[in-house]
Structures are given as C-alpha cells and as structure tokens.
Amino acid sequence: MSRWLKVGGFVAVASLLAEMAIVLPLSHWASQFVDWMRGAGLAGATAYAVVYVLAAVLMLPGSLLTAGAGLVYGPWWGTLLVSPVSVAAASLTFLLGRTIARAWIARRTEADPRFRAIDEAIGAHGFKIVALLRLSPLFPFNVLNYALGLTGVRLRDYALGSFVGMLPGTFLYVYLGSLVGDVAALSQGTSHAGAARQVLSFVGLAATVIVTTYVTRLARRALADEMAGPARVAH
Numbered sequence: 001m002s003r004w005l006k007v008g009g010f011v012a013v014a015s016l017l018a019e020m021a022i023v024l025p026l027s028h029w030a031s032q033f034v035d036w037m038r039g040a041g042l043a044g045a046t047a048y049a050v051v052y053v054l055a056a057v058l059m060l061p062g063s064l065l066t067a068g069a070g071l072v073y074g075p076w077w078g079t080l081l082v083s084p085v086s087v088a089a090a091s092l093t094f095l096l097g098r099t100i101a102r103a104w105i106a107r108r109t110e111a112d113p114r115f116r117a118i119d120e121a122i123g124a125h126g127f128k129i130v131a132l133l134r135l136s137p138l139f140p141f142n143v144l145n146y147a148l149g150l151t152g153v154r155l156r157d158y159a160l161g162s163f164v165g166m167l168p169g170t171f172l173y174v175y176l177g178s179l180v181g182d183v184a185a186l187s188q189g190t191s192h193a194g195a196a197r198q199v200l201s202f203v204g205l206a207a208t209v210i211v212t213t214y215v216t217r218l219a220r221r222a223l224a225d226e227m228a229g230p231a232r233v234a235h
Contacts, residue, residue: 037072044072049085056089057096059142063173070177078174079167086170087163090145094158097149105146114139119151126153127161134165 037044052065066086069078097105109115122129130153133139139147148158 045081048072048081049088052082052085053089053092056086056093056142056145059146062086062089062141066170066173067177067180070174071180075171075175075178078178079171082170082174083163083167086166087159090141090162090166091155091159093142093145094149094155097146099149101146102150106150108143109147109150115147115150118148122148122151122153126151126157129153130158130161131165134162135168 037048040047048065048069052062055062055065066082069082072078073081118129118133130148133144133148153161
C-alpha cells in the first residue's frame with residue numbers, strides 16, 4: 001500500500017508540474033532570471049553560490065545548477081564559478097557529516113559494504129581516494145559529501161581531492177549548459193556565431209564527453225585496486 005501511495009504521490013506531483021508548465025509562463029520567467037543573473041554581476045554570482053550550497057546541504061541534485069552556470073556565464077566563466085562553489089558546498093556538508101549530522105549519516109551508511117571498503121582504504125591516501133571517488137563515484141555526490149565526514153580523511157585532502165576529481169564533470173555539465181543557450185539563440189535568430197561555430201561547439205562537447213568517460217573508466221579501475229588493497233592485507 002505504501003508503495004502505491006508513493007507512486008500516486010509522484011504521479012500527482014508530476015501532473016501538477018506539467019499543468020504549471022502549460023499554464024504558467026515558466027520559460028519567460030526562466031529567461032528573465034537568466035537575464036537578471038547576467039546583468040547582476042557579483043550579486044548574481046553570490047545568489048547562485050548560496051542556492052548551490054543550500055542544494056548540497058539539502059541533498060538536492062546539483063547537475064541542473066551546474067549546467068545553469070554554463071547557460072548564464074558560458075563554459076569558461078561558468079566553470080570558474082561552479083568549481084570553487086561546489087568545493088565549498090561539499091566541504092560544508094563534509095563538516096556537517098563529521099559533526100551535527102554524524103549519527104544520521106552513520107545509520108544510513110553502516111550497512112553499506114562499499115562505504116566500509118572506502119573507510120578502510122582511505123587511510124593515509126585521503127587525497128587520492130577522494131579524487132578517485134569524485135571521478136568515479138560509488139555514492140551519489142551529495143551522499144558522499146556527508147559520508148566522507150565519518151572517515152579519517154583530513155579536510156585539506158578532502159577539499160583538494162574534491163576539486164581535482166569534480167573538475168572534469170563540472171566542465172562537462174557547464175559546457176552542456178552553454179550549448180543550450182547557443183542553440184536557443186540560434187533558433188531565435190539572435191546569435192551571430194553562425195552554424196560553423198555551433199558545429200565546433202558540438203565537436204568540443206563530443207571531445208569533452210570522450211575524455212571524461214575515458215578518465216572515469218581509468219579512475220574506476222584505480223579505485224577498485226585501492227579498495228581491494230586492505231582486503232588483500234587482511235587475508
């Protein structure tokens with residue numbers, strides 16, 4: 001019965017959102033918000049940072065926010081904004097997981113063998129393990145932020161590992177968001193870049209996806225080796 005109630009609730013919420021999308025001028029509002037952020041300078045970037053940090057603390061998906069930075073600021077400035085903001089958000093939730101949210105996170109992770117393997121492997125290689133986890137995550141991004149607070153990794157290694165490991169994925173999502181803006185401008189006839197630049201943009205996206213996928217695959221293998229190390233020693 002509870003499962004059907006959850007399904008019914010999901011359908012009801014989805015229907016409500018669909019109805020709102022039809023009735024309300026959401027695209028117009030979104031366009032106005034994007035225009036405001038572009039013209040707001042530091043205030044717009046600060047508002048974005050606050051929303052991003054709150055989303056991380058509340059364990060809400062941040063991929064749309066990351067892509068949104070590309071839509072507003074473009075691939076390079078968007079990455080320069082999102083990268084430090086995402087590290088700050090991850091570090092704050094890490095500290096919350098280590099302090100006031102510790103008991104709650106411990107209950108959520110105690111039965112997960114993957115987390116036990118991470119806790120054993122992280123040892124003196126905190127930076128390396130965190131970077132590999134960010135490149136090839138075993139946990140969702142927001143869960144990992146809190147969960148790593150239960151380990152012995154130092155905050156410095158955690159923050160630096162998160163920065164290095166999250167950077168490829170951050171750039172990929174920001175780049176994707178920037179293409180949304182380019183395509184929209186081209187379809188409305190407001191872009192002066194022309195079709196050639198659009199082709200180059202999509203070629204760049206394809207190259208970014210290929211490189212990110214390759215790096216992720218390498219990271220997954222390296223992480224598996226690191227996590228198998230304590231098990232081999234134990235035997």
